[in-house]
Amino acid sequence: MKLLLALLLLVVPGTAFWSLLRGLDPVGRLVVSIAAAIVLIAGTAQTMLILGTWSLHGGLIALGALSALLALSGRVHRRRQPPPAALPPRPVPAGANVTRQDLRLPHKEEAEDDDWLFKE
Amino acid sequence: MNVTVRAAGHPEGRSESTPPAPRVGRPVLFGIIGLMTLGTLLFWVPLRNVDMDAMSGHGLISVLPVATLIGAAALVLAFMWTLALPRPRVLLLSLQILILLCSLHGVTLALEPIARFPTSWQTAGLIEYVMRNGDVSWTLDARFSTPGFFAFMAFLAKAVGQNDLEPLLRWAPPVINLLYLVPYVLILRVLRATWRAKWLAAFLFLAANWVGQDYLSPQAFAYLLYLFFVAILVNWFRHHDERLQRPGRRRSGETRERTGGFWRVYNWLFSVKDPGELPAPQVAVRQQSILLFLLFGLILVGTAAHQLTPFLMTASCAGLVVARRCSLRGLPFIAGIVYAGWISFMTVGYWVSRKKELIDSIGDLLGNLTQSTSGRISNSSPQIADIQQLRILITLVIVTLAVAGLLRRRARGIDDRVALVLMLVPFSSLGLQNYGGEIALRIYFFMLPAACLLVAYLFFPAPFDAPAVRDPKIRIRFGRLRTGPWRHVPAVAAASLFALALTGGFLTVRYGNEKFEQVRESDIRAFETMLDVHRGPIGVVWLTGEDAAATGGNPNTMPWGFRDWERFQYTPVLANRANPGDVTPIVTAMQQQAAGGAGAFFITTRSNEDAQVLNTSLARDYATRMRAALDAAASQPAPKIKKVFGDRDAAVYGLVQQPAPAPVPGPTGLGLRSSPWTPAGMVYLPVLLGVLLARELRRLRLPPNDLRRLRPLTVLATPLLLSVVAVIVERFIVIK
Numbered sequence: 138m139k140l141l142l143a144l145l146l147l148v149v150p151g152t153a154f155w156s157l158l159r160g161l162d163p164v165g166r167l168v169v170s171i172a173a174a175i176v177l178i179a180g181t182a183q184t185m186l187i188l189g190t191w192s193l194h195g196g197l198i199a200l201g202a203l204s205a206l207l208a209l210s211g212r213v214h215r216r217r218q219p220p221p222a223a224l225p226p227r228p229v230p231a232g233a234n235v236t237r238q239d240l241r242l243p244h245k246e247e248a249e250d251d252d253w254l255f256k257e
Numbered sequence: 258m259n260v261t262v263r264a265a266g267h268p269e270g271r272s273e274s275t276p277p278a279p280r281v282g283r284p285v286l287f288g289i290i291g292l293m294t295l296g297t298l299l300f301w302v303p304l305r306n307v308d309m310d311a312m313s314g315h316g317l318i319s320v321l322p323v324a325t326l327i328g329a330a331a332l333v334l335a336f337m338w339t340l341a342l343p344r345p346r347v348l349l350l351s352l353q354i355l356i357l358l359c360s361l362h363g364v365t366l367a368l369e370p371i372a373r374f375p376t377s378w379q380t381a382g383l384i385e386y387v388m389r390n391g392d393v394s395w396t397l398d399a400r401f402s403t404p405g406f407f408a409f410m411a412f413l414a415k416a417v418g419q420n421d422l423e424p425l426l427r428w429a430p431p432v433i434n435l436l437y438l439v440p441y442v443l444i445l446r447v448l449r450a451t452w453r454a455k456w457l458a459a460f461l462f463l464a465a466n467w468v469g470q471d472y473l474s475p476q477a478f479a480y481l482l483y484l485f486f487v488a489i490l491v492n493w494f495r496h497h498d499e500r501l502q503r504p505g506r507r508r509s510g511e512t513r514e515r516t517g518g519f520w521r522v523y524n525w526l527f528s529v530k531d532p533g534e535l536p537a538p539q540v541a542v543r544q545q546s547i548l549l550f551l552l553f554g555l556i557l558v559g560t561a562a563h564q565l566t567p568f569l570m571t572a573s574c575a576g577l578v579v580a581r582r583c584s585l586r587g588l589p590f591i592a593g594i595v596y597a598g599w600i601s602f603m604t605v606g607y608w609v610s611r612k613k614e615l616i617d618s619i620g621d622l623l624g625n626l627t628q629s630t631s632g633r634i635s636n637s638s639p640q641i642a643d644i645q646q647l648r649i650l651i652t653l654v655i656v657t658l659a660v661a662g663l664l665r666r667r668a669r670g671i672d673d674r675v676a677l678v679l680m681l682v683p684f685s686s687l688g689l690q691n692y693g694g695e696i697a698l699r700i701y702f703f704m705l706p707a708a709c710l711l712v713a714y715l716f717f718p719a720p721f722d723a724p725a726v727r728d729p730k731i732r733i734r735f736g737r738l739r740t741g742p743w744r745h746v747p748a749v750a751a752a753s754l755f756a757l758a759l760t761g762g763f764l765t766v767r768y769g770n771e772k773f774e775q776v777r778e779s780d781i782r783a784f785e786t787m788l789d790v791h792r793g794p795i796g797v798v799w800l801t802g803e804d805a806a807a808t809g810g811n812p813n814t815m816p817w818g819f820r821d822w823e824r825f826q827y828t829p830v831l832a833n834r835a836n837p838g839d840v841t842p843i844v845t846a847m848q849q850q851a852a853g854g855a856g857a858f859f860i861t862t863r864s865n866e867d868a869q870v871l872n873t874s875l876a877r878d879y880a881t882r883m884r885a886a887l888d889a890a891a892s893q894p895a896p897k898i899k900k901v902f903g904d905r906d907a908a909v910y911g912l913v914q915q916p917a918p919a920p921v922p923g924p925t926g927l928g929l930r931s932s933p934w935t936p937a938g939m940v941y942l943p944v945l946l947g948v949l950l951a952r953e954l955r956r957l958r959l960p961p962n963d964l965r966r967l968r969p970l971t972v973l974a975t976p977l978l979l980s981v982v983a984v985i986v987e988r989f990i991v992i993k
Contacts, residue, residue, distance in 0.1 A: 142417040154551075160544045165492060168443050169551065172485040175409075176554040182412035183405045183561045187603075189926065191391030193415050214543070 299328030314640030317768030372426035378816030395928035405561030479563035530672035606928030644769035662715030773868035793918025796850025802873030938984030
């Protein structure tokens with residue numbers, strides 16, 4: 138029971154952060170959300186301790202508000218921008234099987250032009 | 258180079274160009290699962306009948322049943338067998354890693370009724386202090402200057418209503434090691450290596466981690482944050498330099514003529530290589546910005562949680578930047594400023610009294626090294642020395658094999674820069690920390706993620722699964738073992754031998770000091786009794802065989818201070834080697850405590866007695882004779898002391914005439930101090946961090962060749978940085 142409660146405490150900020158990161162792959166997104174949940178809870182607790190305003194309920198409320206804010210900003214962003222139709226497939230789909238012979242190595246001058254435009 | 262590459266590692270039907278991997282027969286899978294089950298049973302079932310009292314100075318290994326060791330070997334071999342299969346069985350491998358993790362790091366759960374390792378009980382005491390007071394007290398313990406972890410745990414425990422911290426302590430090692438694997442997966446997946454190398458690295462990361470820093474502690478938490486930090490950096494902020502690389506001067510006509518031994522070695526080391534990492538995944542700038550904020554959060558939380566880890570975060574990030582594997586070039590500055598700011602503003606209480614000592618210790622490289630290696634071996638029993646030497650041996654073997662693995666990959670034309678940086682970075686902490694003997698341990702601990710990977714590369718250096726088919730016309734030596742379905746077996750066999758040896762070594766050295774690192778229920782009850790008998794501060798007298806200045810006067814073999822931390826104070830009393838029956842020094846020390854207004858108690862526990870025998874070569878029967886003498890003194894007519902608590906494992910004696918309970922001082926907070934320039938610093942520091950963060954956000958949005966446009970922010974940040982540095986220096990000089 139207590140374990141479930143603790144998990145719930147971690148899941149709430151984790152899920153909020155999860156909703157922010159739509160472009161990431163599932164595994165990366167999950168790991169990052171776990172990290173974010175830990176950071177949010179620990180950060181809240183530390184801030185309360187340093188400011189001398191330690192209170193359990195205050196902390197829980199702050200955490201909930203923070204999570205709601207994150208989830209809201211993710212939602213607002215999603216509504217403003219329809220989801221991109223998945224990122225363009227990577228030029229090298231074979232993943233691990235790439236060596237420098239297989240990679241197209243653009244010259245520095247080539248890479249300069251407008252590669253970056255497509256980043257977002 | 259017109260080899261048609263055939264990946265054996267993809268499941269069926271993933272893509273048309275990759276033919277299906279050879280099928281694995283059911284019998285093989287059943288064999289693996291059977292071996293795994295057998296290993297698990299053999300490991301755990303005999304643990305019920307272990308006699309912990311028979312333990313020798315070699316620790317747990319001296320009482321572990323042979324069946325358990327065979328079980329461990331079976332588990333390792335089942336894992337290795339799975340690695341020899343033609344394609345990864347992810348579910349099976351994960352399950353095996355999980356079982357190995359529980360077996361290696363949780364073996365004491367079945368043997369000891371309560372959580373092991375006295376230091377972890379002290380962490381519990383610090384957490385309990387925060388839970389009870391909602392505040393810290395810098396005067397009580399240096400660990401309170403970085404209270405982040407205690408605040409985190411206290412908040413969690415309080416929120417779920419878990420007031421008894423013992424279960425947390427007990428389950429912490431396996432859970433924390435499991436958590437370490439989460440970011441480690443993220444690090445592993447960006448590497449250009451076969452699945453065999455990656456899974457072996459994950460196993461080695463468990464089995465080589467004998468350091469024992471994975472109990473419930475700030476450093477374990479901060480290490481987790483460090484792994485997350487590095488994982489995010491190498492996943493989403495890797496430099497795209499590998500795309501821009503081109504054969505330059507090194508491939509010109511001139512270099513082609515360079516032949517001969519020297520140039521062969523030169524080319525082996527420095528010629529054009531494939532990067533050891535896969536091309537970085539493309540993510541949108543928005544995602545990167547969010548991740549940048551998360552990195553900043555990790556830095557902040559890590560800095561507030563532990564005093565050494567943020568330095569390593571800064572250094573690893575700087576190392577990746579220098580090696581051109583990290584695009585956030587300003588992040589090391591941010592991390593460094595946060596670190597320096599925290600030390601200057603928040604840990605005043607710690608450094609103000611140790612100014613001279615700190616200055617002296619900086620740069621004392623040689624002293625640190627000799628202290629951490631040889632200093633730990635001296636004047637202890639041969640059994641303890643055996644364990645220490647085995648620890649050093651394992652460390653040296655891991656480092657040597659890691660270097661060999663690195664060279665083997667280089668010989669294959671792969672440049673493992675990320676792994677190299679992560680392995681070298683921890684050495685930078687050698688001269689900087691006032692950590693004394695422990696720093697070598699920490700360096701090994703932080704080296705481990707990269708070192709395990711490089712060791713795995715030694716056995717499986719291929720960047721991808723080798724083609725399954727070769728030209729049959731070309732005859733190669735030992736062709737049957739090097740081609741066809743058996744081609745992985747030699748490497749797996751070699752890796753198995755190493756894994757078996759390492760697992761044996763792990764079980765030996767990880768629990769090598771178990772004789773005095775276990776905590777018995779009586780120890781806890783002894784301290785509880787003191788708290789119950791006397792209200793008010795308590796002066797604890799304990800026995801030591803040598804000068805106890807090294808431990809700061811605290812009995813580090815007892816679970817002291819796990820509750821009501823502020824009520825305890827400790828005085829060691831030196832053992833009278835000539836006459837164990839001489840209780841006068843003990844009574845004198847107790848009377849001194851009582852004169853100071855504290856309830857005086859003498860405590861002796863079996864862990865402490867064993868530790869004194871093993872570490873300071875006190876006579877074996879010293880404790881028995883001393884206890885007999887104390888009992889005799891307590892049963893005299895008109896005794897000065899009385900027995901408050903006593904059983905086989907622990908005994909507590911108190912003065913008959915205790916002073917009246919004195920009030921206990923309340924929490925004193927973080928002990929922040931101000932200086933004339935401090936208010937300015939409090940403004941400059943957040944502004945500087947904001948400007949630097951804005952600079953990094955801008956950098957993410959700029960094309961790679963247009964970094965000139967960062968200059969306005971750089972110009973803005975420079976005077977701010979100088980001001981903050983000035984404030985920090987001023988604080989260091991002014992505050993006395």
